[in-house]
Amino acid sequence: MPEPTACDLLISDAVVIPGDGPALGGVSVAVRGDRIHAIGAAADFAPAHRIDARGGILLPGLVNTHSHTPLMVVRGMVEDLGFAPAYTKGIPQGHWLSAEEAYHLARLGAYELLRAGSTTAVDFYLHPEALARAAAEVGLRAFIGGRIADVDTAELAEGRVRHDPALGEALLAESLDLFARWDGAERGRIRCILAPHAPDTCSRALLKAVGEEARRRDLGLHTHLAQSKGEVEAVRAREGMAPHELLDELGLLNDRLLAAHCIWLEPGEIARVGAAGMNVAHAPIGNAAHGGIAPIMALRDAGANITLCTDTKSADMFESMRLAIGVARVKGAGYAIKTAEVLGWATANGARALGLEGDIGIIRPGAKADLVLLDAEAPNLRPVVDGTGIVVHSGSGANVRTVVIDGRVMLEDGRPTLFDGAEVVREAQKVADGLWRRAGRAPVTG
Numbered sequence: 292m293p294e295p296t297a298c299d300l301l302i303s304d305a306v307v308i309p310g311d312g313p314a315l316g317g318v319s320v321a322v323r324g325d326r327i328h329a330i331g332a333a334a335d336f337a338p339a340h341r342i343d344a345r346g347g348i349l350l351p352g353l354v355n356t357h358s359h360t361p362l363m364v365v366r367g368m369v370e371d372l373g374f375a376p377a378y379t380k381g382i383p384q385g386h387w388l389s390a391e392e393a394y395h396l397a398r399l400g401a402y403e404l405l406r407a408g409s410t411t412a413v414d415f416y417l418h419p420e421a422l423a424r425a426a427a428e429v430g431l432r433a434f435i436g437g438r439i440a441d442v443d444t445a446e447l448a449e450g451r452v453r454h455d456p457a458l459g460e461a462l463l464a465e466s467l468d469l470f471a472r473w474d475g476a477e478r479g480r481i482r483c484i485l486a487p488h489a490p491d492t493c494s495r496a497l498l499k500a501v502g503e504e505a506r507r508r509d510l511g512l513h514t515h516l517a518q519s520k521g522e523v524e525a526v527r528a529r530e531g532m533a534p535h536e537l538l539d540e541l542g543l544l545n546d547r548l549l550a551a552h553c554i555w556l557e558p559g560e561i562a563r564v565g566a567a568g569m570n571v572a573h574a575p576i577g578n579a580a581h582g583g584i585a586p587i588m589a590l591r592d593a594g595a596n597i598t599l600c601t602d603t604k605s606a607d608m609f610e611s612m613r614l615a616i617g618v619a620r621v622k623g624a625g626y627a628i629k630t631a632e633v634l635g636w637a638t639a640n641g642a643r644a645l646g647l648e649g650d651i652g653i654i655r656p657g658a659k660a661d662l663v664l665l666d667a668e669a670p671n672l673r674p675v676v677d678g679t680g681i682v683v684h685s686g687s688g689a690n691v692r693t694v695v696i697d698g699r700v701m702l703e704d705g706r707p708t709l710f711d712g713a714e715v716v717r718e719a720q721k722v723a724d725g726l727w728r729r730a731g732r733a734p735v736t737g
């Protein structure tokens with residue numbers, strides 16, 4: 292019998308959903324350094340550390356392509372209000388946040404993402420340095436940016452829209468500054484992004500400036516697109532064209548663009564957006580909560596790369612997958628939308644949108660060891676037959692037991708390994724209490 296192969300970590304006796312083929316039962320995944328070394332029988336390996344999956348399902352780490360962790364502070368309180376309540380009176384305002392407050396809320400968001408099986412997340416907001424610190428400390432693979440805009444959101448709360456070039460320059464400078472300190476940090480786990488907020492909150496000049504920086508750095512852009520009717524109307528009034536046409540005119544509508552929402556697109560516009568090969572961050576939880584949904588099947592058919600996100604709602608990508616299917620069928624997609632494909636939206640398609648195709652979102656030798664192990668004893672995850680169906684249609688972020696990112700165990704049997712989860716939750720509640728009091732609403736926590 293050949294000598295067993297040495298490896299750093301072995302996840303043994305799992306049902307592996309590799310992402311590029313059918314599930315495999317009773318197999319083990321060996322990790323060396325930050326990468327998957329081999330998939331085989333447990334007896335073939337001599338691991339330094341072993342996690343016994345006990346027949347539990349092992350998935351590629353989920354890729355969550357759009358979030359703003361500090362906005363967690365309004366979650367659960369704004370869903371019955373109108374659009375963009377974060378700029379509405381009586382709600383804690385983004386511009387109130389200190390860097391320290393943003394950091395505590397970002398840690399909560401990053402911890403929640405980890406616990407629910409998102410190994411890669413995109414996060415951009417004010418105080419990007421705080422977001423980067425939080426993602427690094429929690430152990431996520433993360434794409435972090437500042438929210439670049441030149442409309443003052445403080446004035447938006449008062450109902451005024453005014454472009455302030457100095458504000459745009461300052462926020463762009465802050466984003467660029469982040470690259471110098473954080474891009475490639477944590478052995479490459481933290482990457483920086485350029486994220487102009489949206490075509491209505493960024494002037495043409497600012498979008499152009501950000502686009503030039505992206506070209507210079509060979510980067511794609513992250514933004515919101517066709518998120519609200521108000522955005523479409525504002526851009527039409529200002530530019531005489533739809534938001535995606537403005538991006539196209541500036542050379543930004545292409546396969547490097549990752550745009551969240553894409554709800555308010557006319558049929559003819561969908562063809563143009565799709566033909567550009569753009570990446571869509573589909574946010575069914577948040578969009579449905581506000582009564583909208585992206586024409587996701589038409590976008591897919593037109594050529595767009597569909598990815599999934601939770602966008603600061605419950606960071607449960609299982610819920611997002613299930614809702615994506617349900618809402619598409621309510622909108623008439625029928626059975627053209629398939630379970631395995633939607634799991635791909637949450638994994639491999641996200642990897643492709645972020646330029647990490649083949650590296651993450653897949654379980655195969657040579658790929659990064661970003662892995663999610665589900666609870667082998669969870670009743671909602673039985674029966675396991677093909678493996679994929681039960682995960683998408685009955686799984687939950689709460690089923691996530693162990694998470695490996697870059698070959699390191701970041702969550703083991705439900706507990707974070709790098710930090711004290713209870714402390715993160717406690718500090719975030721304290722920050723939220725203060726912000727809600729300031730908005731005139733005393734939380735029940737006292």
Ligand SMILES: [Zn+2]
Binds near residue numbers: 358359515551
């Ligand atoms: Zn967003």
